Amino acid sequence: MPPRKLSETPGAPAKPATISEVALLAGVSVGTASKALNGRGSLRAETRQRVLSAAEQLGFQPNRAAVSLNSGRTYTVGMITTDTIGRFSIPLMMGAEDALGAGEMSVFLCDARDDPIREQYYLRTLLSRRVDGIIVTGRRTQARPPIGADLPIPVVYAFISSTDPHDCSVVPDEAGGARKAVEHLLATGRRRIAHLTGPERHHSATVRASAAVERLAEAGLDPAAAPMFGEWSEAWGRQAVRMLLGTGTPFDAVFCGSDQIARGAADALQAAGRRVPGDVALVGFDNWDVMALGCQPPLTSVDMELEALGRTAAGMLLAAINGEPSPGRHTRPCRLVIRDSTA
Amino acid sequence: MPPRKLSETPGAPAKPATISEVALLAGVSVGTASKALNGRGSLRAETRQRVLSAAEQLGFQPNRAAVSLNSGRTYTVGMITTDTIGRFSIPLMMGAEDALGAGEMSVFLCDARDDPIREQYYLRTLLSRRVDGIIVTGRRTQARPPIGADLPIPVVYAFISSTDPHDCSVVPDEAGGARKAVEHLLATGRRRIAHLTGPERHHSATVRASAAVERLAEAGLDPAAAPMFGEWSEAWGRQAVRMLLGTGTPFDAVFCGSDQIARGAADALQAAGRRVPGDVALVGFDNWDVMALGCQPPLTSVDMELEALGRTAAGMLLAAINGEPSPGRHTRPCRLVIRDSTA
């Protein structure tokens, strides 16, 4: 059997070394060891080196609890998803985690699952743990009441936003994204454009629909049909296209409020003998790779750049922690990704 | 303007109260306050109550750094995804987070992004933060080298597993899942069953394929064709079905290694005029709602019950933290979800 590393008593893993053990090994006092390890104070080079190699030898890692106790900072932030962690939260969280990790911050993950009680529970937990800041995210872009009043630490809302205009929120410019989609369809010669989207009670659905209609009006056009509100599902995309075909309304493009709807639309169009993009051009929203690339043909779609959004939000949180808050609502542009469905 | 809560100086948010402030307000010593708040020691009921209401009044939350400094426990665990957080990690993480949150544990989120250096960086960070345990997850079920040797805290591998058989790993019984899929097809009268799956270098692909072939052999049958390895994509599902049809091999069922492949297969079958499930029954793997439900017809699929897997892993970690480790590899059954594609 090969010799164990790091632990003198096999089977019982080494417990972390403390600074006093390092000091003892180096033959100095605890305070001196601390100075040596942090480059503070004035020490002889030889002494400093002795401490450093003692620390190395013991695999010393300072106990963060002790450090934060006297610095008052924990180098930790909390990330609360108000609703379930899902497709939208992931890129957001990854972006945020990426930006924070680079700043040597650790991230507490809290999944409130649409439950206000869990949300408050997590908030209390995070405050008790003295996190340096909190990022609040959610599945919908709709504004929500602030997570707490007069919190002792900065809070940034990402994707979702706060109803308090003084809170810092970072949101995608959905209206701008919808306008880009319509502009692209216009630029490729389409004139009879329909819009299928999710439930009318969803903020995203109405914002995108209004922006699309508005952009058409600026071009002197009416939509091919009134925006059709339904669900964020393929089934609704299929159904809506069948309804549209049933009315006999002529249309040469469909802008959909989500990639799932667009994919359902593509299937229904092809089943009805309409070719995409020959007869009808198709644009989705979200640029969800699985849907947009799995679709036949691959789907032109609006990307909200959620990972960049998360990174931005994290950056603003870090700035706020360092005393430079960015209050207010910040919008980030969407990007149109062009693929074969409009080529 | 409504009065501010919690902070006497508007604009400058209250900073958290300490136990000495509570003690001062209650007119007792710090030690007594501590006992009152934790139900220790013997105090007069009136004294205890006085402290409790002082704490209430100040919104006191004990500083966790201070608590963990003398308990030696942080009530925190780290969750490292060795590769990018994705579709598989999410339910795992949610299950784990759920089980840990109930035990009042907080979770550090670490996304190593397929980078061994980041992985070791996160490991050091977690050890420095003195987490009570670590959960390691990944996108693939393939075994991987232990994340560290002789760590001072318990580690549980979830979904992914460790090559060291003494490490605690919790994995789905993919072979069993594949057998269930084949059994279901046999039970519904299918005899010429083909198998399409992902890359041969993927552990999951080969395990599922071998199990399927084995189960067929037990029924005295050969597969309709040799298992076809490709990619985990719809495009491959379509292509493979076209290849299968091209050879003229007769088949009345296709078991696919993923829902994406199955969905591509469904599209290609229908495009070729084969009806699902009339002519060909179809079974997927993963039970990914978006794919399985978006497919026409909805897809029968094998569910690895990842959320339950995450919960189990978290439970084992908690047990290990409390001194009752569960070394070794633990498999959890998969569940077959029957829908119209095999009805």
Next chain:
DNA sequence: AAAATTTCAGAAACCGGTTGCCGACTCAAG
């Protein structure tokens, strides 16, 4: 009424680090 016992709260050590301050020592200048 004195002694023994019990009740209850405070003082102080401790967890593992950081940091300000002070004193010991070295060395060069007077």
Next chain:
DNA sequence: CTTGAGTCGGCAACCGGTTTCTGAAATTTT
């Protein structure tokens, strides 16, 4: 040889709690 300046390292307080120990006051026993 004395003195002043400059190096360098230790002492001790502190961060915010927990816990042990101790002793004063209140109560019971004799």
